[in-house]
Amino acid sequence: MASDKNRRASFRIYDEVNLFYKKIDEKLATEPNPLFENISDTEKASLDSAQLLPNPKESLPGFSTQDSQYKENAAFNVNISASGIAFTSEEALQEGDYLLIKMLLLSGMAVIMAYCKVIYCKNSNLYENQYPYLVGVHFTNMKNADRELLTAYVDKKRLQKNWVRGLLLAAAVTAIVAPDVVFGLLFSVLHFLFEHLLELSHLTFEFIESVLDHLIEHLFHTDLHQTQVIVFYVLLSVILYGVYTVGKRVPSFYKRCKNSLMVYISWKKSSLLYYWQEQSLGNKIKLALIGVAVISSYVLFGM
DSSP: OHHHHHOOOSOOEEEEEEEEEEEEOHHHHTSSSOOGGGSOHHHHHHHHHHTTOSSGGGTOGGGOTTOSSOEEEEEEEEEEOSSEEEEEESSOOOTTOEEEEEEEETTTTEEEEEEEEEEEEEEOSSSTTTOOEEEEEEEEEEOHHHHHHHHHHHHHHHHHHHHHHHHHHHHHHHHHHOHHHHHHHHHHHHHHHHHHHHHHHHHHHHHHHHHHHHHHHHHHOOOHHHHHHHHHHHHHHHHHHHHHHHHHHHHHHHHHHHHHHHHHHHHHHHHHHHHHHHSOHHHHHHHHHHHHHHHHHIIIIIO
């Protein structure tokens, strides 16, 4: 069935990965035992030492962009599980192609290798200019140690995500059930923090000003008026420099946040659309009815 062959049974997470792949022969990918021994000793050494380097693709021959055997994808979020991975690609791969993949999990600094089969390749709305295709592959062969490492890694991420989602769900349910209590408490906390932060800032400023007064008066033997003028301009210079430094970083910080948000939204949109397309007509009707029932219940009884 078309929908069944694309369905990844294992739990999926979104993570940042450096990914390298090359096409291989079907016989190599489907042998009972992974023949990673065919990889050169130079590449093995590079992969082993990659776990110790913060940015291996800039430091190692095995991760060089000049490597003619491997296609490289930059570090960005992929959709990965213990049984497969979805990633964006600059070249169109064919369904049924076999790949050898090298993955560097950036958050865990672990290198994993696997033989894979391409399940689908379709147009992507992520990184459209550089990576116009979205590719989904299924792991056909992997060392037991790598499979255990990947499974443990995914399970750890899954537990973290479950905790976060549980807290967000609890907060959302609480806000829906008792919005006046939640927003009243939130306003009180924000007012408390703002008031005490303002007081702390004032005390810090007064302390710095007092220290500068005594220091300048002691070093330059100035009178009260001269001391206050010097301190004023010193503090003004420091504040202006701080505003300038922060202002320089705001545009790049905004751009990074915007790009990260757009990538996350695009992945979520693709994931939801993919999930919806996999469902049968009956399941789609059930999901639609459940959504209508939840919204109607909230409108009738919750508001």
